[in-house]
Amino acid sequence: MVRARRLRKQFGDFVAVGGIDLEIRRGEVFGFLGPNGAGKTSTMRMIACMSPATSGELEVRGRDPATDGPAIRAGIGLVPQEDALDAELSVLDNLLVYGRYFDLPRRVIRERAGQLLEFAQLADRAGAKVDALSGGMRRRLTIARALVAAPELVILDEPTTGLDPQARHLVWERLYRLKREGVTLILTTHYMDEAEQLCDRLVVMDRGRIVAEGPPRALVAEHVAREVLEVRVLPADEAAVVAALDRHGAGCDRLADRLCAYGDDGDALLAAVLATGVHPEGVLVRRASLEDVFLRLTGRRLVD
Amino acid sequence: MERVERVGVTGAVADVGARPTGLGELCPRRLSRPPWVRALGYFLFRWRRTFRSTLAGNFVYPVLYLAAIGVGLGGLVDHHLHGGATAAGLSGGSYLAFVTPGLLAGSVMQIALGESTYPVMGAIRWERSYETMLATPLEVTDVLLGHLAFVAVRVLTAAVVFVAVAAAFGALASPEAVLAVPVAVLVGAAFAAPLMAFSVTRERDLAFSTLQRLVIVPLFLFSGSFFPLRQLPGILQGLAEATPLYHGVALARTAMLGTPWRLADVGHAGYLVVLTAIGYVLARRTYRRRLAA
Ligand SMILES: Nc1ncnc2c1ncn2[C@@H]1O[C@H](COP(=O)(O)OP(=O)(O)O)[C@@H](O)[C@H]1O
Ligand SMILES: [Mg+2]
Numbered sequence: 001m002v003r004a005r006r007l008r009k010q011f012g013d014f015v016a017v018g019g020i021d022l023e024i025r026r027g028e029v030f031g032f033l034g035p036n037g038a039g040k041t042s043t044m045r046m047i048a049c050m051s052p053a054t055s056g057e058l059e060v061r062g063r064d065p066a067t068d069g070p071a072i073r074a075g076i077g078l079v080p081q082e083d084a085l086d087a088e089l090s091v092l093d094n095l096l097v098y099g100r101y102f103d104l105p106r107r108v109i110r111e112r113a114g115q116l117l118e119f120a121q122l123a124d125r126a127g128a129k130v131d132a133l134s135g136g137m138r139r140r141l142t143i144a145r146a147l148v149a150a151p152e153l154v155i156l157d158e159p160t161t162g163l164d165p166q167a168r169h170l171v172w173e174r175l176y177r178l179k180r181e182g183v184t185l186i187l188t189t190h191y192m193d194e195a196e197q198l199c200d201r202l203v204v205m206d207r208g209r210i211v212a213e214g215p216p217r218a219l220v221a222e223h224v225a226r227e228v229l230e231v232r233v234l235p236a237d238e239a240a241v242v243a244a245l246d247r248h249g250a251g252c253d254r255l256a257d258r259l260c261a262y263g264d265d266g267d268a269l270l271a272a273v274l275a276t277g278v279h280p281e282g283v284l285v286r287r288a289s290l291e292d293v294f295l296r297l298t299g300r301r302l303v304d
Numbered sequence: 305m306e307r308v309e310r311v312g313v314t315g316a317v318a319d320v321g322a323r324p325t326g327l328g329e330l331c332p333r334r335l336s337r338p339p340w341v342r343a344l345g346y347f348l349f350r351w352r353r354t355f356r357s358t359l360a361g362n363f364v365y366p367v368l369y370l371a372a373i374g375v376g377l378g379g380l381v382d383h384h385l386h387g388g389a390t391a392a393g394l395s396g397g398s399y400l401a402f403v404t405p406g407l408l409a410g411s412v413m414q415i416a417l418g419e420s421t422y423p424v425m426g427a428i429r430w431e432r433s434y435e436t437m438l439a440t441p442l443e444v445t446d447v448l449l450g451h452l453a454f455v456a457v458r459v460l461t462a463a464v465v466f467v468a469v470a471a472a473f474g475a476l477a478s479p480e481a482v483l484a485v486p487v488a489v490l491v492g493a494a495f496a497a498p499l500m501a502f503s504v505t506r507e508r509d510l511a512f513s514t515l516q517r518l519v520i521v522p523l524f525l526f527s528g529s530f531f532p533l534r535q536l537p538g539i540l541q542g543l544a545e546a547t548p549l550y551h552g553v554a555l556a557r558t559a560m561l562g563t564p565w566r567l568a569d570v571g572h573a574g575y576l577v578v579l580t581a582i583g584y585v586l587a588r589r590t591y592r593r594r595l596a597a
Contacts, residue, residue: 050596088431147553149440240489
């Protein structure tokens with residue numbers, strides 16, 4: 001569905017995307033996980049044929065965005081990072097207007113708009129002004145709008161950023177349904193739980209580069225370990241704890257306020273720390289996540 | 305986590321029958337409308353909500369101006385003219401007839417200003433309607449052309465109402481005055497295209513009110529709308545004759561007064577056409593830079 005080789009995007013001298021390779025297959029949910037400024041939106045805009053690549057090769061839906069932009073976009077639904085709904089129009093009219101850009105007959109758009117409002121659980125809001133919608137409803141309307149022309153590829157730039165947990169889960173559930181219908185989904189996020197929940201495969205992006213790639217669980221297994229021990233200790237005790245963990249063969253990252261150690265048995269790591277005689281101020285043993293992958297690979301956290 | 309994987313494995317094959325969104329059925333496509341017409345369609349659709357108040361405004365403006373300046377002030381002017389209106393350079397035989405084309409061109413310029421500054425910024429920053437269009441098969445030039453065409457439609461509507469009101473005031477000499485409508489559209493385009501080229505480069509709307517105060521108002525007052533330019537000192541007269549509104553006023557005057565078309569009118573029209581073309585080429589460049597970065 002999407003192939004990229006050494007894909008690069010520069011704004012003046014600033015490199016937003018520094019030569020990435022991608023292979024996104026039909027029917028999969030593919031994620032871009034990375035912090036703000038990683039280059040996710042720049043990449044989405046290139047894939048959506050809204051922004052020309054500075055260099056490198058890109059192929060979307062089997063065509064070249066540089067020459068076939070309109071034809072490629074005819075089969076893409078884009079959910080931009082910031083909702084771009086027309087506040088002066090009603091919920092239904094936002095869908096109708098959008099369908100006209102694809103030159104669909106009014107009758108077809110109306111029919112589809114009805115189905116999509118059901119899908120987005122907005123059917124009872126069809127006549128409402130966009131202003132009156134909650135953040136979650138707006139997001140669902142934006143998703144519904146992206147589906148008006150029955151795209152085979154849907155690109156979602158941070159679909160749930162800023163939504164409360166309930167609204168996020170509703171969005172996720174709708175995205176599962178799209179996936180079940182065989183729609184290819186590309187999404188960006190800086191929430192590791194979102195990436196873990198939704199994506200078949202993902203890339204971890206940082207400063208315009210891809211630092212890891214694979215299915216979420218495989219990435220965790222490859223780069224971290226099964227479990228993570230987080231301990232908070234006094235600065236004076238830190239060296240002793242790190243040395244103990246080292247002897248235990250566990251990888252270890254120092255954060256501002258705590259240490260993270262990785263191993264297949266978190267309790268064993270904790271026992272090793274306690275055996276030094278240090279009294280930790282706080283302790284947490286948990287399952288390793290993509291957050292830890294990012295931390296391991298970049299030394300920084302995804303969300304500050 | 306497990307749940308995702310299960311969906312991932314069974315997904316694409318299992319549930320095809322359900323199709324809650326009706327996706328997958330392809331839409332039948334008819335003969336295609338040009339993409340820029342689809343962009344125009346959006347602006348027209350959006351206009352429906354305010355259409356009636358726009359029309360009311362288009363009606364009230366000429367009524368007020370023609371009454372106050374054409375009839376009120378005009379009566380005074382006509383009364384005090386020695387040697388007749390024509391000798392004073394007021395072509396048309398009365399101040400009302402003289403000032404009517406000037407008011408039309410001036411109001412068209414202001415509509416073009418209003419429609420190609422704040423709405424352009426709105427389409428970029430507020431509704432983000434440009435970005436929305438650009439995620440569909442529309443290209444940057446379609447978006448630009450569609451919006452420019454909408455400004456032309458707004459000007460056209462206003463001009464039709466204006467000419468009707470002017471006729472009711474008895475300010476028009478002959479049916480040929482309807483030619484003032486296409487002239488007005490040309491004037492509108494000549495202002496709108498370069499203004500859109502400028503507006504799309506702005507991050508904030510501060511410049512628009514400055515433009516109104518320092519450019520549009522002086523043009524409105526000193527382009528031969530209200531008095532013949534020969535009243536101005538030589539150098540200012542040359543300056544005024546170089547402005548686009550002067551040419552618009554002159555062209556509208558020929559149309560509305562029913563005087564014979566002269567070579568100078570070809571010059572006026574040519575000036576406006578060239579300005580429109582330059583504005584369009586510039587706008588294409590600035591639109592691309594801003595919207596397809
Ligand atoms: N139009 C632009 N002009 C200049 N710099 C830009 C532009 N768009 C994005 N950038 C810069 O490129 C970098 C990557 O941005 P972006 O792709 O939006 O990242 P993300 O979506 O991962 O947060 C950021 O540092 C951003 O400031
Ligand atoms: Mg972004």
